[in-house]
Structure formats: structure tokens, C-alpha cells
Amino acid sequence: MDRDLLIHKYLHQTLTNEEQMALNELLESDPEFKANFELEKDLHTVLIDVGKESLKQQFVDFENQEQEQQFEKTSPSFLRYAIAACLIIGLSIFASKYFINTTSTDDLFAENFVAYRNIVLPIERGEGIDSPEKEAFFKYEMKEYQAAINAFETEFSRTQQPYYLFYTANAYLALGDTKNAITLLEKHQRFKDDFYEKSRWYLALAYLKEKNQNKSVMLLEEISASDGYHHKEASVLLNAIR
Template structure:
């Protein structure tokens, strides 16, 4: 940046949002830094802009890490497969996958979306609406708070243990629903189905959403008929995600 400070200050050279963004990405030049510090000191509006963007950074970090934890679970699944098979089998497997992939690339002009792809595009664990996650020392948190904190952080295996325990003492039906969501996320959709069916029979307010997640669970285990059956229910009874279900049905047919 060769422009002098007053030019920048005119707001012509760079707008304030960009200045804050550069700050967040550690890319301020010397003179931008001086300007940044001065504005931070003198300008209330600028301060709140900085705060707003820092908040987005913190919030999106949580979201990003939740997704990354899920990715680690997938890596981990693969390492279990690796351990089971010998080196030779592994090589063969890799070679055949490479072959199939390259063949597919050449010969299948437009492969139909697989059930797995459709699943990945549509499934998202239902957000926590039960227990707001609060700041504080781990030790002081109740099991319920911890369970939902783990759930929000994507630590689904830990969340499941607590959901189980909490359900057995309180019998609150929503634990069935959240445990099922966590199970689907952990590739254990088969175990989620009976829980969702049980949850659907309760009077829980979230039961309105169970049919959609039943469809997602069946989608995950590649059971096309049952996926369609539950999607139809969602559409016919105009439940949660009815419009999406309608579109999905079309792409499955």
C-alpha cells in the first residue's frame, strides 16, 4: 500500500469492512494497522463492527470444527477397515477402486446421484432446541447440559452415552430423538430406526420431525422402498421438510 493515511481515511481507498477483514486475516500493512488502531480507539461504530466480525469468526469456528470432527470419524472408520485387511488385499482393493473410478470417469457420462450422495446433501442432525449450551466449568455442568454440549460439538459418541442414561431416568421422549440423530451421524442408522419409531408414537413436540429423520435413516442404509414410504408420509401429512421431501421423491423415482 503506497497510499497515505488520509487517502485511506477518506473511505475511498478501502471501506471499513475490508479493513476489519484484513485485520482478522492478519493481513494489515503497517499503515493500515495504525488506522485500524486509531479507529478502534475513537469510533464506536467501528468497534462494534470489529466485534460483529470477531463473533462470526468464533461462531463459524464452532461450526467448522463440528464438521471436521465428523470427517475424523470417517477417517477412523477407514482405519478400522485397513487394520482388518492385509497389505496385499489393501493394494488390490486400491487398484480396483482406481480402475472402477477411472472407468467410471470415462464411460459414465452422467452417473445418477447415489443414495449416499443424496443422504450427504440432505442429512443434518437436528439442532439442539432443548438445552442451551452455556459457558462454565465442565465440573459444574449437569449431565443434561454436557450431553447437549457434546451433541453440538459433534462429539456424538459421548453424547449418546449420556442420552441413554438421561432417558432411563427421566423418560423424556426427546432423548430418543436426539440419540437417533447422533446414531445416524455415526453411521449407525439401523439402530436409529426403532428409536425414531418409538419417538413418533410419543406426544413430544419434536415427533412432528421424526418421519423426516426416519426417511434419512433408511436413505443412509440404502433402503429405497422405506425411504420413499416415509418421504411420502412427510409430504402427505405436510410435516417438517415437506417441500424438500417432495423434491427428493422425484429424484428417487
């Protein structure tokens, strides 16, 4: 059996009894394999430790942000403007209630969602559709989303190219099927391919449409804090949500 796969399965607790026996035999009979195995086990522990540190820092940063917001609310300089601000806020609420329709998450989604353009196999005018991949993207460009979904799914099974997950999710979003889109985008996140950042933006939009504001806001905060795809749009959307 493939030794890499055996170690991978051991580290992620998916060994069958038979595989466990094969691993034990290798560990007993092959000292070099045993030395490598020990290194890889240590590396697994080390990477979890790195992950713990990064998670801890993430929580500390979150609490610092919370404190800053709290401080801004209670600092004396803020108080000087508090009454004026209250008036403005009050008037805005009054205006929004009586003159402006409150923007719902559905509206925000509709304002921000545009199915991501086909950059994998752009179809030129007059060009023949000579492959199943091109046909799938052609249907997507023609906004025949259900047909595109079927074709993308077939292509994904055949090629395992993760961008098909991204485009299938876009087609689902265009059809208003947010649940399927979220499942696919979450799956796509694991691949960290060239569409990774774009996928995060669409996932944030999908969460928003699904009224999962916590997840949406958190992703948008991460996107807006980066220099990546749609970081400015993410800031604007965050302000609109809040």
C-alpha cells in the same frame, strides 16, 4: 392393583394368571367397575373399527394414485408428447451414464442429513455446564457423538423424556450407525411428542441410507403431502429418488 393398569393389560393381552383372577374378582364384586369395564371394552372395539376405516381409506387412496399414474401413462394427450419425452429421457439417461455420476442413496442421505440442532438446552457462550442434561447436549453440540449417545442414554433412563431417543438417533446417524438410529426413531414415533414430525423426516432418511426404499418413499410421500416439518424437502428428495 391399579385398576387402569388391569384394564389396559386385559385389552392388550398382557395379564398374568394372577391379574386375570384379580380382574374376575373385581368384575364379580364391583358393579360400577364392571359397567366401566364394559364401556372400555366397547371403546377398544370402536377404536379398532375407526382404525379399520382409516386403513381402508389409505389403501383406496393408494390405488387411486396408482390408477392416475397409469392413466397419465396411457392417455392420448400423453401420447402426443411421448416421443419427445422418450427422446429427452433417453438423452438424460445417456448423459447420466456418461457425464454424471448416478446419485446413490448414500449420496442422497449425505446431501440431506444434518444432525438436528439442539433446541432442548441450547448452550450459550460462557455459560457453565451445570447439569448432566446440559453436559449431554454440550457433547452433542461439540459433535462428540459417541459421548453424547452414552450421556443421552443415561438421561433417557432417568427421565424417560422421549426427545432423548430422537437426539440419540441423530447422533447414531451422524456416526453412520443407521440400524441403531432406525430402532430408536421407530420407538420415538410412538410418543407423538413435539419432535414427532422431525423424527419422521430423519426416519425416512435412515430408511433411505439402509436402502429400504419402500419405507422411505412412503414416509416421504406422507411428509410431502402434509404442511409439516420439511415437507418441501421431502418432495425434492422424492423426485431425486425417482
